[in-house]
Amino acid sequence: MVAQWMREAGLEPGLDATGNLIAVLSGERPELGAIGIGSHLDTVPHGGAFDGALGVLAALEVAQAMRERGVRPTRSVAVLGFADEEGNNFGIGVLSAQLWIGEIPPSDFDTITDANGRGLDAYIAAFDVAGVPRVERPELAAYLELHVEQGPVLDADGGRAAAVEAIVGISRTTVRFTGEANHAGTTPLALRKDALLGGAELALAVRDLGEATGDRAVTTVGVFETLPGATNVIPGEVRMRVEMRSPDEGLMDELRGRVARAARAAAERHGLAVALDDWHHAPAVPMHPTALRATQDALADAGLPVRTMPSWAGHDAKVLARRMPTGMLFVPSNGGISHAPGEATDPDACALGAEALFHAVVRLAESDDL
Numbered sequence: 214m215v216a217q218w219m220r221e222a223g224l225e226p227g228l229d230a231t232g233n234l235i236a237v238l239s240g241e242r243p244e245l246g247a248i249g250i251g252s253h254l255d256t257v258p259h260g261g262a263f264d265g266a267l268g269v270l271a272a273l274e275v276a277q278a279m280r281e282r283g284v285r286p287t288r289s290v291a292v293l294g295f296a297d298e299e300g301n302n303f304g305i306g307v308l309s310a311q312l313w314i315g316e317i318p319p320s321d322f323d324t325i326t327d328a329n330g331r332g333l334d335a336y337i338a339a340f341d342v343a344g345v346p347r348v349e350r351p352e353l354a355a356y357l358e359l360h361v362e363q364g365p366v367l368d369a370d371g372g373r374a375a376a377v378e379a380i381v382g383i384s385r386t387t388v389r390f391t392g393e394a395n396h397a398g399t400t401p402l403a404l405r406k407d408a409l410l411g412g413a414e415l416a417l418a419v420r421d422l423g424e425a426t427g428d429r430a431v432t433t434v435g436v437f438e439t440l441p442g443a444t445n446v447i448p449g450e451v452r453m454r455v456e457m458r459s460p461d462e463g464l465m466d467e468l469r470g471r472v473a474r475a476a477r478a479a480a481e482r483h484g485l486a487v488a489l490d491d492w493h494h495a496p497a498v499p500m501h502p503t504a505l506r507a508t509q510d511a512l513a514d515a516g517l518p519v520r521t522m523p524s525w526a527g528h529d530a531k532v533l534a535r536r537m538p539t540g541m542l543f544v545p546s547n548g549g550i551s552h553a554p555g556e557a558t559d560p561d562a563c564a565l566g567a568e569a570l571f572h573a574v575v576r577l578a579e580s581d582d583l
């Protein structure tokens with residue numbers, strides 16, 4: 214359907230080697246590399262109509278508007294519909310974007326399998342869209358993505374669009390408090406080593422540490438297990454997982470240190486042992502200064518206030534930013550709802566976002582600063 218819409222817009226759709234949909238509007242100087250614009254065409258089970266799809270359609274609208282107005286950009290503009298961003302098939306998020314930049318080599322395709330053991334290579338071999346030819350991936354000079362915020366911030370104060378400053382980093386730590394499991398009746402309170410007290414104190418401290426950053430970090434205890442987990446046994450062990458997200462790497466480092474100190478202090482107060490394991494850290498990805506400036510200026514071009522915010526969720530742009538100057542624009546998610554059928558954005562906000570994307574593309578297509 215999207216390939217057909219590309220044809221109706223006067224563009225020639227093609228599929229790359231791993232199933233991403235591409236349509237290129239040729240610029241005056243294609244040798245400078247194209248400005249890639251788009252998002253993903255897949256969604257989650259029982260998802261909404263805007264996550265990903267809006268970015269692809271806005272990109273197509275931008276290319277169509279350029280063609281209809283006779284705008285011939287210096288760099289080419291490539292409309293992109295990524296095939297698999299949500300990780301539904303293989304449990305690997307932003308898979309197509311990783312394939313695009315070659316982060317996963319073809320030699321690894323047969324090791325990536327779905328729940329039924331069917332490999333990525335089999336999916337790719339079978340993937341076809343009637344009448345759409347295979348094409349080489351265009352060389353990209355930069356990437357821009359319009360996306361729904363998927364959170365409540367813009368909608369809460371009537372914002373229509375924002376430039377994204379950075380996609381947040383994610384840090385995950387497992388904390389284990391060890392005390393002494395014992396009889397819940399015969400052991401006086403003063404003689405207990407109750408692991409739950411250490412865990413409970415740390416859970417509250419994690420919330421306070423997040424709040425103390427203003428809106429620069431979010432902190433969550435999403436897993437909290439009490440062992441052995443019996444009504445009449447004092448908890449001998451607590452295992453919890455702490456997650457932190459922030460657009461600011463320095464702040465993430467600081468928070469990790471503060472969580473560790475809070476855990477040790479709680480352990481000491483309650484006579485417990487504590488062990489921490491920082492098992493996951495995906496660094497924050499700042500948007501490229503030239504691309505960020507282009508998206509900010511584009512908001513002003515579209516008659517909108519210039520507003521900048523972090524993205525608290527991952528996107529194709531997070532991967533592409535590792536290889537090329539990348540920028541993002543957000544439009545509101547009504548009620549902050551996403552990955553659910555109630556996902557919605559007002560048509561006028563979609564239109565203003567697409568207009569801002571148009572101006573950002575024109576700015577980057579003409580930029581000497583990439």
Ligand SMILES: [Zn+2]
Nearest residue numbers: 253264265528
């Ligand atoms: Zn998305």
